Amino acid sequence: MVRCGGSSHRRVLLWKEVEEPRSLVLEPRRGYMYWTESPSDSIRRATMDGSELQTIVAGANYAAGLTFDQETSRLYWATQSRPAKIESADCDGKKRQILVGSDTDEPYAVSLYQDYVYWSDWNTGDIERVHKTTGENRSLVHSGMTYITSLLVCNDKRQLAKNGVSCMNYIIFSQRNSFGQLLPNTTDCPNVPLPVSGKNIRAVDYDPISHYIYWIEDRSHSIKRSLANGTKVSLLANSGQPFDIAIDIIGRLLFWTCSYSNSINVTIRTIVFLKRCRVNDTGDSEKPSKTRPEWNGSLSTESVVPWSCIVCRSSKDCLDKSDEVGCPTCRVDQFSCQSGECFDKLLKPL
Numbered sequence: 001m002v003r004c005g006g007s008s009h010r011r012v013l014l015w016k017e018v019e020e021p022r023s024l025v026l027e028p029r030r031g032y033m034y035w036t037e038s039p040s041d042s043i044r045r046a047t048m049d050g051s052e053l054q055t056i057v058a059g060a061n062y063a064a065g066l067t068f069d070q071e072t073s074r075l076y077w078a079t080q081s082r083p084a085k086i087e088s089a090d091c092d093g094k095k096r097q098i099l100v101g102s103d104t105d106e107p108y109a110v111s112l113y114q115d116y117v118y119w120s121d122w123n124t125g126d127i128e129r130v131h132k133t134t135g136e137n138r139s140l141v142h143s144g145m146t147y148i149t150s151l152l153v154c155n156d157k158r159q160l161a162k163n164g165v166s167c168m169n170y171i172i173f174s175q176r177n178s179f180g181q182l183l184p185n186t187t188d189c190p191n192v193p194l195p196v197s198g199k200n201i202r203a204v205d206y207d208p209i210s211h212y213i214y215w216i217e218d219r220s221h222s223i224k225r226s227l228a229n230g231t232k233v234s235l236l237a238n239s240g241q242p243f244d245i246a247i248d249i250i251g252r253l254l255f256w257t258c259s260y261s262n263s264i265n266v267t268i269r270t271i272v273f274l275k276r277c278r279v280n281d282t283g284d285s286e287k288p289s290k291t292r293p294e295w296n297g298s299l300s301t302e303s304v305v306p307w308s309c310i311v312c313r314s315s316k317d318c319l320d321k322s323d324e325v326g327c328p329t330c331r332v333d334q335f336s337c338q339s340g341e342c343f344d345k346l347l348k349p350l
Contacts, residue, residue, distance in 0.1 A: 015261065042057060045093075064109075086117065100119075115133070
């Protein structure tokens with residue numbers, strides 16, 4: 001088994017029939033991961049335990065910046081072939097659509113927020129956006145920012161302006177050796193630089209629960225993380241050649257692609273235990289009922305890592321309803337876990 005770095009909490013999910021996996025995104029609600037492969041010019045999919053491997057887009061025009069819309073279950077990417085384009089397809093690789101087919105130089109990083117897809121241009125330094133369904137209303141968000149390696153549009157209602165108005169969206173971006181934060185389309189929230197330092201930054205992801213930023217440093221072949229204020233910097237992996245990272249905010253796992261070893265890997269960040277429902281005092285038990293089985297990926301001999309919360313998921317899975325007792329209160333558009341964390345209902349298991 002080939003590993004992208006060595007750790008007792010790290011496992012290789014895929015290493016057979018995979019060639020130079022690059023851009024990586026997750027669909028935790030259904031338990032899928034998607035990635036690009038340059039040698040085969042394809043977009044591929046597997047379940048998040050590494051099974052059910054398949055090619056869903058052949059001839060992807062050398063896709064980069066792959067991203068996934070959790071609301072519509074569509075994939076978006078930038079093409080590296082000429083002419084460069086911004087494309088989209090559904091989660092099965094069908095209903096393919098060209099959103100932007102002209103007047104682009106070298107689109108590289110792609111992200112989504114609400115009704116728009118955002119992308120950065122490696123050469124021009126422009127960040128633009130276009131409607132994610134119609135391809136209309138193309139507009140310039142920012143300019144003069146060359147060599148953007150990663151672009152991440154976030155929605156965090158805990159970021160408040162001085163007058164208490166929420167900064168609904170902000171963009172985390174990386175440029176080789178620095179991070180920044182843009183707040184487009186607003187006058188009440190200033191643009192604030194991120195005091196996080198890195199070198200030869202290749203890819204970035206952000207955990208809205210812990211407020212950690214995760215990134216890959218290309219020259220040192222390492223994966224690091226830090227709080228958004230620049231403190232608590234830690235090294236997670238420093239071998240192999242990691243290319244892209246993706247956080248499973250439900251399962252509390254960190255996935256990444258390793259192009260050197262042709263593998264997709266996972267690191268256990270926070271172990272989440274499944275609750276078993278007691279039926280009577282004789283010791284018999286009843287497993288929670290679900291529409292699909294949870295993942296028991298053998299990541300640890302002492303724990304089971306589920307796709308999502310079983311306890312406190314706003315549905316009474318246990319016969320005695322004990323799984324919904326004493327649960328925290330979240331907003332009406334969220335569901336809660338026993339840990340006290342609240343998640344968007346769009347991420348709730350089907």
